[in-house]
Amino acid sequence: MALTANEPQVEAVGSGRKWAIGANVTISIVAAVALVVAVNYMASLKFCARTSPQSATWGSASAQRKSCQKRPAT
Amino acid sequence: MISRVMALTQRELATTFLSPVAYIVAAVFLVASGWLFMDNTLIDGGEASMRFMLDSMAWLLIFAVPMLTMRLISDEFASGTIETLMTAPVTDAEVVLGKFIGVFMFFVALLATTVLHIVLLSQYGQQDVNALLYGYLGMILLGGLYISVGLFASAMTRHQLLAAIIGVAVLALLTILVDTLAALQGGQWRVVLSHVNVLYHFHNFSRGIFDTKDLVFFVSGTALFLFLTIKVLESRRWR
Numbered sequence: 001m002a003l004t005a006n007e008p009q010v011e012a013v014g015s016g017r018k019w020a021i022g023a024n025v026t027i028s029i030v031a032a033v034a035l036v037v038a039v040n041y042m043a044s045l046k047f048c049a050r051t052s053p054q055s056a057t058w059g060s061a062s063a064q065r066k067s068c069q070k071r072p073a074t
Numbered sequence: 075m076i077s078r079v080m081a082l083t084q085r086e087l088a089t090t091f092l093s094p095v096a097y098i099v100a101a102v103f104l105v106a107s108g109w110l111f112m113d114n115t116l117i118d119g120g121e122a123s124m125r126f127m128l129d130s131m132a133w134l135l136i137f138a139v140p141m142l143t144m145r146l147i148s149d150e151f152a153s154g155t156i157e158t159l160m161t162a163p164v165t166d167a168e169v170v171l172g173k174f175i176g177v178f179m180f181f182v183a184l185l186a187t188t189v190l191h192i193v194l195l196s197q198y199g200q201q202d203v204n205a206l207l208y209g210y211l212g213m214i215l216l217g218g219l220y221i222s223v224g225l226f227a228s229a230m231t232r233h234q235l236l237a238a239i240i241g242v243a244v245l246a247l248l249t250i251l252v253d254t255l256a257a258l259q260g261g262q263w264r265v266v267l268s269h270v271n272v273l274y275h276f277h278n279f280s281r282g283i284f285d286t287k288d289l290v291f292f293v294s295g296t297a298l299f300l301f302l303t304i305k306v307l308e309s310r311r312w313r
Binding site: 047 | 202204205208269282283284285286287290291294295297298301302305308309
């Protein structure tokens with residue numbers, strides 16, 4: 001069957017599929033944000049800091065070179 | 075995958091180095107950093123440290139980086155070359171990574187020019203090499219985060235100026251606004267808002283403190299914004 005030039009264009013992505021993809025993307029973004037928050041929270045619980053001699057003069061760190069801490073979860 | 079990303083990076087680097095906007099931004103950045111160096115760092119009786127200059131540069135980059143990144147994807151939309159790019163045998167992630175690395179390399183080259191200040195400062199006093207290295211590491215991580223935010227803003231619109239405004243707005247939200255809110259709040263909110271503040275994490279690096287918390291913050295923040303950019307680019311296929 002020959003195609004006519006006036007044949008209506010078929011919608012590339014249906015509205016139902018749009019909703020499905022939209023929901024999929026929303027879930028993946030929420031999951032990514034949650035993952036970043038969780039990783040940062042865990043990093044704030046247990047961390048290692050290495051200081052240089054200069055930083056001790058600013059009162060922001062002790063003079064020790066390297067320290068690792070584990071903070072209890074609140 | 076790596077060869078495709080490298081090809082895109084080369085293309086992006088060539089475009090950046092041929093773009094007059096990049097040279098204007100670079101010139102403004104160098105003049106401003108030179109002025110900051112003369113005004114804050116190279117002062118009689120002052121401490122031989124790049125800390126003040128790096129702190130000031132972090133503020134400067136809030137406005138400079140979105141100018142560098144504004145054309146990255148929005149220009150492709152405006153000129154129609156995005157269709158060619160999207161139909162080429164490359165994934166959205168490769169396109170985003172290629173563009174990110176291209177501008178990131180330009181940023182590192184720009185940052186490398188400030189090494190001249192270190193040489194000049196070392197003529198007058200002995201510097202703490204570790205603090206200097208941590209400071210520049212922080213600057214590179216900060217640049218990566220800012221570029222990913224700028225890339226995300228560029229993917230949102232086809233207008234370059236709007237992309238720059240969105241980029242500056244998001245960065246201002248993550249720095250100035252959060253900083254102001256943290257100053258107004260107390261208790262746990264202050265802790266949470268301080269943790270979201272980009273400059274709070276950067277100050278540790280500029281002071282000569284290398285903390286894994288700050289490293290995780292910058293790397294995860296950059297990855298998040300790159301992921302969001304990929305999703306925005308993907309959305310063109312089904313919108």
